[in-house]
Structure formats: structure tokens, C-alpha cells
Amino acid sequence: xxxxxxxxxxxxxxxxxxxxxxxxxxxxxxxxxxxxxxxxxxxxxxxxxxxxxxxxxxxxxxxxxxxxxxxxxxxxxxxxxxxxxxxxxxxxxxxxxxxxxxxxxxxxxxxxxxxxxxxxxxxxxxxxxxxx
Numbered sequence: 001x002x003x004x005x006x007x008x009x010x011x012x013x014x015x016x017x018x019x020x021x022x023x024x025x026x027x028x029x030x031x032x033x034x035x036x037x038x039x040x041x042x043x044x045x046x047x048x049x050x051x052x053x054x055x056x057x058x059x060x061x062x063x064x065x066x067x068x069x070x071x072x073x074x075x076x077x078x079x080x081x082x083x084x085x086x087x088x089x090x091x092x093x094x095x096x097x098x099x100x101x102x103x104x105x106x107x108x109x110x111x112x113x114x115x116x117x118x119x120x121x122x123x124x125x126x127x128x129x130x131x132x
């Protein structure tokens with residue numbers, strides 16, 4: 001009887017340790033948002049990832065965001081009161097260091113992603129002008 005209890009105890013420990021090893025790590029369910037306002041003004045924020053969350057929603061969780069619709073598009077025009085200047089400066093983003101081919105409102109993110117927003121030279125205003 002003592003041997004059976006020991007064996008059952010060992011099996012329980014193995015099952016318990018396997019269950020705890022398979023749980024996702026808390027840090028894997030986070031997103032990192034980097035915001036570069038220019039002029040050496042940057043900040044990095046961690047926020048919880050949510051299933052189906054877009055890059056825009058993640059940004060809105062950590063900053064004050066202004067947007068502007070142009071036809072079927074929605075552009076970020078200001079982050080924390082740093083406003084884009086049409087034809088001069090605008091907000092762009094990357095995910096894990098790679099540019100995306102979607103607007104932030106349409107781009108879903110994965111847990112562990114780093115979303116970087118940078119205020120830089122506007123290269124897109126002329127291309128969306130025709131969609132007004």
C-alpha cells in the first residue's frame with residue numbers, strides 16, 4: 001500500500017509539473033509599445049495583449065491618440081498632442097522592426113510583439129490625396 005501511495009504521488013508531481021510548464025508565461029501575453037516623438041523624446045510602455053487587438057487599439061491603451069478618416073482609411077494624426085503636419089511630419093509604425101502593409105486600425109497584433117511608432121518625414125500624404 002505504501003508503494004502505491006508513493007507511485008501515485010510521483011505521478012501527481014509529474015502531471016502537476018507538466019501542467020505548470022505548459023502555461024503561457026505572463027510576459028508572453030504582453031505587448032511593448034515604443035513611441036519616438038522626435039528630438040530624443042522617447043518612451044517604452046508594456047501593456048497586456050488582448051485577442052484580436054489591433055496596433056491602433058494597443059496604442060490607444062497607452063497614449064492619447066487623434067485620428068483622421070480619409071475615405072476608407074483612418075490615419076493617426078497625433079499621439080500625446082504631438083500632431084502630424086501634412087506634407088512635413090507624420091506618424092508611422094512598425095511591428096517587430098518590420099513595416100506593415102496595413103493601417104494600424106486593421107493590423108492585428110500577437111502577444112510578445114513590439115509596436116514602434118515614430119514621428120518622421122511625411123511620405124504618404126501625396127499618395128492618399130486622391131482618396132478624399
